[in-house]
Amino acid sequence: MRACLGAKTQQLISRVFIHPVGRSAAVRWRGAQSRLFCSPSTDEKPQPSMLRHLTSKIKSTGPVTVAEYMREVLTNPVTGYYVKNNMLGPEGDFITSPEISQIFGELVGVWILSEWMGAGQPKQLQLVELGPGKGSLASDVLRVFGQLRSVLGGASVSLHLVEVSPALSRLQAQNLTGDSSQEADAEDEPVYRSGETAAGLPVSWYRRLDDVPTGFSIFVAHEFFDALPIHKFQRTEKGWREVMVDIDPDKEDQLRFVVAPSPTLSSSTLVQADESRSHVEVCAEGGVIVQQLARRIAEDGGAALIADYGHDGTKTDTFRGFKGHQLHDVLSSPGSADLTADVDFSFLRRMAESDVACLGPVTQRTFLKNMGIDSRMQVLLRNCSDPSTRKQLISSYDMLTNPSKMGERFHFFSLLHHSRLAKPKKVEGLTLEKRSPAPLPVAGFTKLKFS
Ligand code: SAH
Numbered sequence: 001m002r003a004c005l006g007a008k009t010q011q012l013i014s015r016v017f018i019h020p021v022g023r024s025a026a027v028r029w030r031g032a033q034s035r036l037f038c039s040p041s042t043d044e045k046p047q048p049s050m051l052r053h054l055t056s057k058i059k060s061t062g063p064v065t066v067a068e069y070m071r072e073v074l075t076n077p078v079t080g081y082y083v084k085n086n087m088l089g090p091e092g093d094f095i096t097s098p099e100i101s102q103i104f105g106e107l108v109g110v111w112i113l114s115e116w117m118g119a120g121q122p123k124q125l126q127l128v129e130l131g132p133g134k135g136s137l138a139s140d141v142l143r144v145f146g147q148l149r150s151v152l153g154g155a156s157v158s159l160h161l162v163e164v165s166p167a168l169s170r171l172q173a174q175n176l177t178g179d180s181s182q183e184a185d186a187e188d189e190p191v192y193r194s195g196e197t198a199a200g201l202p203v204s205w206y207r208r209l210d211d212v213p214t215g216f217s218i219f220v221a222h223e224f225f226d227a228l229p230i231h232k233f234q235r236t237e238k239g240w241r242e243v244m245v246d247i248d249p250d251k252e253d254q255l256r257f258v259v260a261p262s263p264t265l266s267s268s269t270l271v272q273a274d275e276s277r278s279h280v281e282v283c284a285e286g287g288v289i290v291q292q293l294a295r296r297i298a299e300d301g302g303a304a305l306i307a308d309y310g311h312d313g314t315k316t317d318t319f320r321g322f323k324g325h326q327l328h329d330v331l332s333s334p335g336s337a338d339l340t341a342d343v344d345f346s347f348l349r350r351m352a353e354s355d356v357a358c359l360g361p362v363t364q365r366t367f368l369k370n371m372g373i374d375s376r377m378q379v380l381l382r383n384c385s386d387p388s389t390r391k392q393l394i395s396s397y398d399m400l401t402n403p404s405k406m407g408e409r410f411h412f413f414s415l416l417h418h419s420r421l422a423k424p425k426k427v428e429g430l431t432l433e434k435r436s437p438a439p440l441p442v443a444g445f446t447k448l449k450f451s
Helices: 002-015 048-061 066-075 102-118 136-147 166-177 265-269 284-300 345-352 364-370 373-382 387-401 403-407
Strands: 124-130 156-162 191-196 202-206 217-222 231-236 239-247 255-259 279-282 302-311 320-323 326-328 338-340 357-363 410-416
Touching: 048 066, 048 239, 048 255, 066 231, 066 239, 066 338, 102 136, 102 217, 102 302, 102 373, 102 387, 124 136, 136 156, 136 166, 136 217, 156 166, 166 191, 166 202, 217 284, 231 265, 239 265, 284 302, 284 345, 284 410, 302 345, 345 357, 345 410, 357 364, 364 373, 364 387, 364 403, 364 410, 373 387, 387 403
Parallel strands: 124 156, 124 217, 156 202, 217 302
Antiparallel strands: 191 202, 231 239, 231 279, 239 255, 302 410, 320 326, 320 338, 357 410
């Protein structure tokens, strides 16, 4: 059975036709470094509206938590970084794996189909992406669905995008539905935009995961959890204290970090009792979202694939800014740069594991190799004679899988319905199998085997 399902996934992979078109990789990705306090660069123009907003808030109610700072800077509905900018790609602030090569999204598409098959091929398949960026990953996944239409049979597929940024949602709509999408009439509609792909699949946009309809769903979150607000805590002689953002008393238009003099609600509740590090970052919002995913999967069936840079509860200061493919001081010119922190996968697991089975994290290199990226590359290179396209294919492959590039910095983590890993029941009366059969393998997390 194990070998059999592996071979099915392998067949899916070999049936996906990947056009040998590389995407530009000559730019920086933001999982790269982790450095907390970069010195502010002097030649940048401040973003007066966001800075003014934050300083007046701090003047009236006191220092803000790092989580509040991050939330305001990234997702403030008027001046937030994600709300205003198109930050992805060579002209933006950072590059991500789906933008580097379409092979990435295509292998994720195969993973989704493989999990849909592992769940018994339900008639409805909701593909839900959190933080879809330019929509490239969803577009590559849907192309795989189109190529494997015969596998999907009569299943009804719909795409649901959770996106806080109106600007990015317009870009996603353009990429996925051309000119067919429409904005909702009222501002508070849960579905704020909807459209249809060229193949006729319905696409809907939501601001929050809560608004996505229930039902069998496969969730994908690529570089989404790292953008969610983190709290920062410092161990002191008096116990754990929360790190806050305050106005620098020497410079009115500059912010600085301070440590709260007394415990806050967060410092009393979010740090583990047996924590051994002296500085920790906790993404409470990420914990809530992963719990929502776990509950939905437990109740309605499905799976989630979370891919991001991160650690297993071992790192300390990872909060950093990115602007124009360079590290950027997190407190300088707020709103003009991306803010990010490594994902703590051990925390996500702790929040989810009572409802679902958790697999990983495994490195991006392991996941992509287990998904068959090497054999895909061989086929592509064999069919490609143009030297510059070959060069681009090889450099994209290297960027995605090289341990010193994205290969070991990025990790894949999965939530699965418990039944997915349950050992298949022995058929009464048959004695062919001596040992109890093994659970079905999960593509990407297990090496594919041929039967
Ligand atoms: N997944 C894409 C984009 C990553 S950037 C890729 O890998 O290329 C982060 C994405 O998450 C952006 O689309 C951003 O607008 C979105 N985002 C950030 N915070 C969000 C939030 N709180 N709710 C919904 N979307 C959010």
